[in-house]
Amino acid sequence: MNFKSIKGTRDILPGEVETWQRAEDVVRRVMHSYNYREIRTPVFEQTELFARSIGELTDIVSKEMYTFHDRSNESLTLKPEGTASVLRAYIQHNLGEQSPLTKVYYLGPMFRQERPQAGRLRQFHQFGAEALGSQSAQLDVEMMLIALDVYQGLGIRQFALAINSVGCQRCRPAYKQRLTYELTKVCDRLSTESQARVKQNPLRVLDSKDENDRRLTKNAPLMKDHLCDGCREHFKSVESLLRSTRTDFRIDGRLVRGLDYYTKTAFEITSPALGSQDALAGGGRYDLLVQELGGKPTPGVGFAAGMERLIMVLKKDRKDLTDRFRPDLFIASLDETTREWAFVKARELRTAGFAVELDYLDRSVKSQMREANRLQARFVIVIGERELTSGSARLKEMQTGKEAPVMLEALEKVLKT
RNA sequence: GUGUCCGUAGUUCAGUUGGUUAGAACGCCAGGUUGUGGCCCUGGAGGUCGAGGGUUCGAGUCCCUUCGGACACCCCA
Numbered sequence: 001m002n003f004k005s006i007k008g009t010r011d012i013l014p015g016e017v018e019t020w021q022r023a024e025d026v027v028r029r030v031m032h033s034y035n036y037r038e039i040r041t042p043v044f045e046q047t048e049l050f051a052r053s054i055g056e057l058t059d060i061v062s063k064e065m066y067t068f069h070d071r072s073n074e075s076l077t078l079k080p081e082g083t084a085s086v087l088r089a090y091i092q093h094n095l096g097e098q099s100p101l102t103k104v105y106y107l108g109p110m111f112r113q114e115r116p117q118a119g120r121l122r123q124f125h126q127f128g129a130e131a132l133g134s135q136s137a138q139l140d141v142e143m144m145l146i147a148l149d150v151y152q153g154l155g156i157r158q159f160a161l162a163i164n165s166v167g168c169q170r171c172r173p174a175y176k177q178r179l180t181y182e183l184t185k186v187c188d189r190l191s192t193e194s195q196a197r198v199k200q201n202p203l204r205v206l207d208s209k210d211e212n213d214r215r216l217t218k219n220a221p222l223m224k225d226h227l228c229d230g231c232r233e234h235f236k237s238v239e240s241l242l243r244s245t246r247t248d249f250r251i252d253g254r255l256v257r258g259l260d261y262y263t264k265t266a267f268e269i270t271s272p273a274l275g276s277q278d279a280l281a282g283g284g285r286y287d288l289l290v291q292e293l294g295g296k297p298t299p300g301v302g303f304a305a306g307m308e309r310l311i312m313v314l315k316k317d318r319k320d321l322t323d324r325f326r327p328d329l330f331i332a333s334l335d336e337t338t339r340e341w342a343f344v345k346a347r348e349l350r351t352a353g354f355a356v357e358l359d360y361l362d363r364s365v366k367s368q369m370r371e372a373n374r375l376q377a378r379f380v381i382v383i384g385e386r387e388l389t390s391g392s393a394r395l396k397e398m399q400t401g402k403e404a405p406v407m408l409e410a411l412e413k414v415l416k417t
Numbered sequence: 418g419u420g421u422c423c424g425u426a427g428u429u430c431a432g433u434u435g436g437u438u439a440g441a442a443c444g445c446c447a448g449g450u451u452g453u454g455g456c457c458c459u460g461g462a463g464g465u466c467g468a469g470g471g472u473u474c475g476a477g478u479c480c481c482u483u484c485g486g487a488c489a490c491c492c493c494a
Contacts, residue, residue, distance in 0.1 A: 002467090002468095004467095004485070007484085007486090059492050059493080060493080063492095081494085116486085117488065118487080118488065118489090119494080120492090127494095193491070204492095209490085259493095275488075276488080276489060277492090279493060282494065304494060305494065307494080308494080309494060332453075364447090364448095364452085366447095366453065366454080368453080369453045369454040369455090370453095370454055370455085371454085373455055394453095396453075396454090403453090
């Protein structure tokens with residue numbers, strides 16, 4: 001019986017990992033450009049934290065979490081999303097006392113026990129940001145812009161932004177009641193899933209994929225048309241800022257997020273290059289959550305974006321990306337003496353900042369040359385007894401095949417040019 | 418969790434109505450005379466045919482179970 005990676009998890013091997021690193025670099029660059037600072041939280045937390053923040057009734061909490069008991073019988077859970085942990089840290093370390101506005105970002109693995117499919121893993125990776133302490137619509141839009149800047153920065157072209165407002169505790173209850181009333185009228189004709197939603201979470205009936213559900217709810221009231229003054233103003237500001245920054249977007253009155261904690265703005269970025277799981281990123285405002293988790297009343301906004309989905313789109317849009325690490329120099333050697341010399345010299349050059357590779361398998365020069373070629377080393381130098389006694393060798397530039405004499409002492413200087 | 422399809426060398430795949438030592442391409446290794454890559458040529462290594470059970474004289478080929486994968490539902494990043 002051979003060991004295999006757990007269902008729904010995968011290895012990112014050399015060759016693919018370079019694409020990830022490139023993406024991560026862009027994420028960090030964009031985050032820093034908006035002055036977000038990185039925060040790293042543990043991969044697991046008390047189960048209660050997620051139940052409280054995400055919502056007991058959500059699919060995530062009710063059936064998708066990796067929950068276990070440790071040896072002291074405490075219930076722990078591998079984090080299914082990033083926001084809860086960030087807010088926990090924010091509250092725990094009183095970050096709100098250090099400055100009125102906190103802007104942080106994260107990048108890391110998340111876990112959800114779902115059936116794997118295109119763009120859906122049990123361990124997946126997200127990057128995201130949270131801005132705590134301000135109600136400004138500018139921050140709502142900033143979240144969208146960060147995600148869009150990352151995609152643009154990577155040369156991704158296939159994506160679309162959709163926004164909506166899910167209201168607040170002042171206007172949502174009344175709307176919900178009204179919607180439920182309307183839905184009840186057609187309830188028996190809705191799909192079985194939607195029938196359950198009418199009671200559990202009526203808002204979600206609206207974004208059902210079922211064609212028949214869509215038809216039946218065609219004239220159902222939308223939250224965005226029943227916002228209180230505050231929410232309406234806020235939503236207008238978001239729209240206006242998006243226009244000012246010349247950002248393409250569309251208002252989707254049926255857009256609902258899966259997590260319970262959102263208020264006001266909700267948004268989603270999807271890509272037609274993905275499969276059925278087409279969301280690249282999603283986020284929104286959560287003005288009640290910090291308080292809910294035991295902190296002082298603090299407004300917040302955030303978003304999360306899927307790394308593997310980003311990579312999938314990136315591979316489709318940018319087939320030209322095939323970079324790999326290339327050694328600057330490959331030192332081929334002939335016998336035990338020269339091999340040791342090569343080892344020492346390599347160390348010297350590596351310390352000086354060069355990527356240097358050599359043969360560890362006692363191979364023939366021919367094989368070593370093949371290896372150097374495969375690694376796409378920029379230069380190769382063959383060291384034998386002749387070279388060691390004369391102190392000079394020929395440096396071969398692999399791309400052109402040209403060789404030039406070099407003094408071994410001067411190797412470092414020559415490589416620098 | 419439900420459904421559909423799939424599971425043969427490192428990789429992508431072939432494998433006739435079940436019938437002798439399971440093949441190809443690419444990749445890998447070694448050579449093509451004295452210390453030099455890419456192209457080309459020659460040779461080589463590498464598979465308990467996902468795993469377990471069953472039917473059969475005989476199973477990679479049929480049946481069951483199980484594990485895994487792909488895709489969709491659900492949900493979401």
